[in-house]
Amino acid sequence: MGDATARLHEAIDLVAGIDVSEVPTADGLGELLEELTRCLRRLDFEFHRLLRSFEARGDHVPLGYRTAKQWCRDRLRMGDAAAATSLKLGRVLIDMPGTSARWAAGDLGSEHAGAIAKVRTDDTREAFGEWEGWLAQQAVDLDMRGLRKVLAKWRLQVDPDSGEPDRIERDRDAHVSATFQGAVVIDAVLDAIGGAAFKTVFDGIVEELFKADWTQAKQKLGREPLSSELARTPAQRRADALVVMAQRAHVANPSAAARLRPLVVVxxxxxxxxxGLAELWNETPxxxxxxxxxxxxxxxxxxxxxxxxxxxxxxxxxxxxxxxxxxxxxxxxxxxxxxxxxxxxxxxxxxxxxxxxx
Structure with missing residues (x-):
């Protein structure tokens, strides 16, 4: 084991010694980053494989820890969420042979494997065993956005009565509270259809505010501005967009205003x-x-x-x-x-x- 990690450190030292000036073209540096990503993914797979064995054998117990998660937090300095996610992903690798093989080869990473693992439930277990290799191939062929779309569709097609859409609608909520300093904190979870209607208006206002900031900065600087030179940060524009939505709703005539509807694309x-399945405008199945x-x-x-x-x-x-x-x-x-x-x-x-x- 020591020899393997020593060689890894030597390889990392070689990468650390690369002079970027000797990689003059964008293609050359891009190819290097792609290959490094494959190496990182392969190493990450081996980490999860070994972590699974570490937990399964109970190696944390003789080291003085009640759980493997506690060992990860203490010895690896991992946060609760990261430790729990890594341990959970390591446990399901044995049930994901196709995904494991592509991850071990560096064709996909932990983000892809984790997304695939989430659609493996008690209700989808049998179908998952049949389709897991195909899902892994989708992870190789698509970007994360496309993969999530495929996984969401697959989940609904395999288990249309899962109740997940109904649960999301039932669990929708919103909280608006004032702090002792007078600020207002907003926290909300909307269902897919209501959320699509909200985002249609909200995103439009955010874009409107961005264009206003861009125009103002361009006039002031006499050139195309950098994002850091705009009057507001993206987070500030989003906050202001909520206020604008409220102001416009207040002055609008409800009887004359057209009711907002999300566009459902079949x-x-x-x-x-x-x-069968349909999609909202934002591609949510x-x-x-x-x-x-x-x-x-x-x-x-x-x-x-x-x-x-x-x-x-x-x-x-x-x-x-x-x-x-x-x-x-x-x-x-x-x-x-x-x-x-x-x-x-x-x-x-x-x-x-x-x-x-x-």
């Missing part, structure tokens, strides 16, 4: 109406029962038809800009930016280009 075809509740609330319905290659076939005229129904059709299709590594909501995308048109 991605599974007509079978969603027969018991919902059950047919949740969809039925929305349909019962007199929603606005929009229909879009796509041809081969997911091209909207209802439009054939030339457009300089993507506006109106054509823009909406592309938003419904993609839901977010399709540039690699970007998940900016489609509402804030320019559809056909990355750089602003001049």
């Amino acid at each position: 991605v599974a075809g007509l079978d969603a109406l027969a018991g 919902i059950t047919a029962r949740q969809l039925a509740r929305i349909l019962e609330s007199d929603p606005d319905l929009e229909r879009y038809v796509y041809g081969p290659g997911q091209v909207p076939i209802a439009y054939n005229e030339r457009h300089r800009f993507f506006t109106g129904k054509l823009r909406r059709a592309i938003q419904v299709r993609d839901r977010h930016c399709t540039a690699r590594g970007c998940d900016r909501p489609a509402d804030y995308c320019d559809i056909d280009h990355i750089e602003a048109v001049t």
